[in-house]
Each structure stands twice: as C-alpha cells, then as structure tokens.
Amino acid sequence: MIYLILISILIYCYFYYWRSPYKIIKHCDGDTSWVKPLIGKKFKVRYAVIDANESRQPGGKEATQYLNRILPIGSRVSIVPTSKHKSYDRDMIGTVYYNFRNINLAMLKVGYAVIDPRYLPDIDYDLQERYTKAQNRAKAHRLGRWGHPSQYAEMPWQFRKRTMCRR
Numbered sequence: 001m002i003y004l005i006l007i008s009i010l011i012y013c014y015f016y017y018w019r020s021p022y023k024i025i026k027h028c029d030g031d032t033s034w035v036k037p038l039i040g041k042k043f044k045v046r047y048a049v050i051d052a053n054e055s056r057q058p059g060g061k062e063a064t065q066y067l068n069r070i071l072p073i074g075s076r077v078s079i080v081p082t083s084k085h086k087s088y089d090r091d092m093i094g095t096v097y098y099n100f101r102n103i104n105l106a107m108l109k110v111g112y113a114v115i116d117p118r119y120l121p122d123i124d125y126d127l128q129e130r131y132t133k134a135q136n137r138a139k140a141h142r143l144g145r146w147g148h149p150s151q152y153a154e155m156p157w158q159f160r161k162r163t164m165c166r167r
Contacts, residue, residue, distance in 0.1 A: 024075045029055050030063025030112050033096070035077070043091035047104045048082040049123055049131060050113040051156040056163070059145050063112040070106055071098050082122050095123070108134040111144020116157060 022035040025042055030052025036042040052067075053060040071077070079094040096103040107113035108131055115135050120128055139146045154162075 022077050027064055027067050030067050046093045048093045048095055049119045050104050050107055051116040052113040053156050057159045066112050111138035111146045
C-alpha cells in the first residue's frame, strides 16, 4: 500500500513539473519576469499583448506588487510563446499560465495592465475578445489605472518613448 502511495506521488510530481516547466525567479515589473526552466539558464519573459506601467511611472509599483500576489516568487508556470516580434528586448514573449490561470488576462481584469494594440493580432481571435472584454470591464468599474484617469493618462509605451528621448 505504501508503495502505491509513493508511486502515485512520484507520478503526480512528474506530470506537475512537465506541465509547469518554468519557475518564477523575479518580477521586473507588471509585465516582465525572470524565469528558470527545469534545465537550462534563466531568462526574461515578456507577457504578450499586455503592457503595465513602468516601475518609474505612477502605478508601476502597484502593478508589480499585484503580480507578486497572484504569481509568487518560486511559482511553477507554463508559458505559451505567442509573438514573433523582436521589438521587445526579452528572451521570450508569451502567455503565462499559473495553475491553469492566464496571468496576462488577470492583469487586464484588475486594470494593472492595458492591451498594447500593436501586438493584439499576435494571439487568436477568441483570446483577443477575452482580453478586450476584460479591459473594458476594468475601465467601466474604474479598476487599477482606470480609477485615476488624470494620474494614469499616459500609456506605458508613451512613457517609455518620452523618457527614452531624454537620455
């Protein structure tokens, strides 16, 4: 009986690790994290289609804190690569899943991220609709950045463009 229980536990662990082959090491901001695969070197993953405020931008720290709450350091995740664009300076761009939950979508639902319309075509139509509905619902309920329109008037990509020009 004990052997049967041990074998069951081993099988569960085996499938758990193969289903979630990446471990969260650090969150850079609300849409970028460092991950470590089961085998290999750590790398950055950019959460596809969404854009959260930068750390230096109002609301950036809150977005990172929320990501830390829903996706704690050490969590095992799976990543579905969704973009072929090389405009991001990251190693991978994809949709991040934790316990079958789409983290990209979760960030939109609470208003801590926005859809970057330039990359919306990178995902399938069904997911585009879900992302758009989530963002519109967050706007309607004035969640996250949508609750303070004057404070968050500048979109993350506008902030990056403005601050990059000053350097």
